[in-house]
Amino acid sequence: MAALGSPLRTWRGLLRELRYLNAATGRPYRDTAAYRYLVKAFRAHRVTSEKLCRAQHELHFQAATYLCLLRSIREHVALHQEFHGKGERSVEESAGLVGLKLPQQPGGKGWEP
Amino acid sequence: MWRRCLRLRDVGRRLLNLPRSGLTASEGLGPKLPTPIRAYVPPAERKRFYQNVSISQGEGGFEINLDHRKLRTPQGKLFTVPSEALAIAVATEWDSQQDTIKMYTMHLTTLCNTSLDNPTQRDKDQLIRAAVKFLDTDTVCYRVEEPETLVELQRNEWDPVISWAEKRYGVEIGSSTSITGPSIPARTREVLVSHLASYNMWALQGIEFVVTQLKSLVLTLGLTDLRLTVEQAVLLSRLEEEYQIQKWGNIEWAHDYELQELRARTAAGTLFVHLCSESTAVKHKLLQG
Numbered sequence: 579m580a581a582l583g584s585p586l587r588t589w590r591g592l593l594r595e596l597r598y599l600n601a602a603t604g605r606p607y608r609d610t611a612a613y614r615y616l617v618k619a620f621r622a623h624r625v626t627s628e629k630l631c632r633a634q635h636e637l638h639f640q641a642a643t644y645l646c647l648l649r650s651i652r653e654h655v656a657l658h659q660e661f662h663g664k665g666e667r668s669v670e671e672s673a674g675l676v677g678l679k680l681p682q683q684p685g686g687k688g689w690e691p
Numbered sequence: 692m693w694r695r696c697l698r699l700r701d702v703g704r705r706l707l708n709l710p711r712s713g714l715t716a717s718e719g720l721g722p723k724l725p726t727p728i729r730a731y732v733p734p735a736e737r738k739r740f741y742q743n744v745s746i747s748q749g750e751g752g753f754e755i756n757l758d759h760r761k762l763r764t765p766q767g768k769l770f771t772v773p774s775e776a777l778a779i780a781v782a783t784e785w786d787s788q789q790d791t792i793k794m795y796t797m798h799l800t801t802l803c804n805t806s807l808d809n810p811t812q813r814d815k816d817q818l819i820r821a822a823v824k825f826l827d828t829d830t831v832c833y834r835v836e837e838p839e840t841l842v843e844l845q846r847n848e849w850d851p852v853i854s855w856a857e858k859r860y861g862v863e864i865g866s867s868t869s870i871t872g873p874s875i876p877a878r879t880r881e882v883l884v885s886h887l888a889s890y891n892m893w894a895l896q897g898i899e900f901v902v903t904q905l906k907s908l909v910l911t912l913g914l915t916d917l918r919l920t921v922e923q924a925v926l927l928s929r930l931e932e933e934y935q936i937q938k939w940g941n942i943e944w945a946h947d948y949e950l951q952e953l954r955a956r957t958a959a960g961t962l963f964v965h966l967c968s969e970s971t972a973v974k975h976k977l978l979q980g
Binding site: 581600602610615619636639643647650657660662664665666675 | 731732733745746775776779780782783786787789793795796798799917920921922943944947948951952954955958959961962965966
């Protein structure tokens with residue numbers, strides 16, 4: 579069995595991701611179908627006396643996987659926009675990425691227009 | 692790259708059979724750029740042309756509506772999925788697009804499209820064979836001989852997964868340091884083929900997707916059997932890379948970028964497999980609980 583941690587933690591993580599998703603549209607995340615579905619699913623699988631219930635574990639696994647999906651996509655998009663989304667970089671920008679500066683030639687290089 | 696962008700644009704347009712309209716980066720900007728040879732301009736993404744995303748239940752399953760138009764696959768088929776949870780996840784993907792539609796972030800939609808259209812025209816046997824073939828070159832079965840620390844790391848991290856899989860399926864897998872890889876007994880292959888045959892076409896498309904992402908059938912089985920979390924499986928798949936990062940340092944725009952993309956794809960594939968292969972036995976138990 580994979581170690582998933584506490585279901586509450588997964589639930590909170592999912593809510594956070596739903597908030598991020600709906601921040602752009604401006605609608606409250608509680609109105610979304612995803613939120614309603616998750617609430618229903620989590621409620622239906624609340625722990626009773628069973629210590630290890632296969633169905634419950636399966637649901638938690640799916641929830642954790644979905645959380646991983648949403649979180650990774652958000653971070654991937656952020657990295658994509660930061661580093662890859664704007665097209666080719668100029669030489670100065672490329673040098674700046676690794677903390678370098680282009681050398682300055684006093685009086686110019688002589689071939690500028 | 693360019694060809695891919697153009698293809699993506701066409702796919703986006705075909706999704707709703709909209710007429711060709713608007714200028715794109717390649718058409719509008721290309722000739723006017725002052726330095727056209729080097730400057731790469733990312734392709735224009737399609738605007739979000741819809742306001743509301745909703746789900747409706749049709750004959751073939753659950754459908755997605757963008758405003759009042761039905762979502763279609765790149766080949767023009769009606770987009771229907773077998774499970775409600777999957778439909779909700781796909782609808783959430785469409786609804787979470789902000790100003791433009793970023794197809795490269797919509798992995799579940801892509802997987803559903805692949806399953807509906809089956810662009811490679813493969814049948815069940817071919818899919819299974821493609822997945823099992825990865826066992827010959829499975830990441831976790833290939834070991835290095837030096838440096839000593841990496842050898843030890845691979846032994847400590849990968850051996851438990853292999854021995855779990857061997858015990859779970861009652862087969863022999865083993866590992867090897869040779870360039871030709873481990874010699875997998877024919878029986879192992881038979882057992883795994885018959886195990887995979889119990890999945891339906893949709894789930895198999897997902898399994899093959901995950902196998903090609905992780906480059907490992909063993910890790911994929913760990914995911915489908917709830918043995919590994921996606922984070923663990925991705926870590927194990929990138930073990931050597933993580934080792935080199937520890938040694939030489941992490942580069943955000945390469946290592947982190949790939950890590951997040953791999954995680955997203957693996958998570959999407961895993962979720963897809965689980966949502967498409969929910970058995971009636973499990974559902975029955977849910978009702979009782």
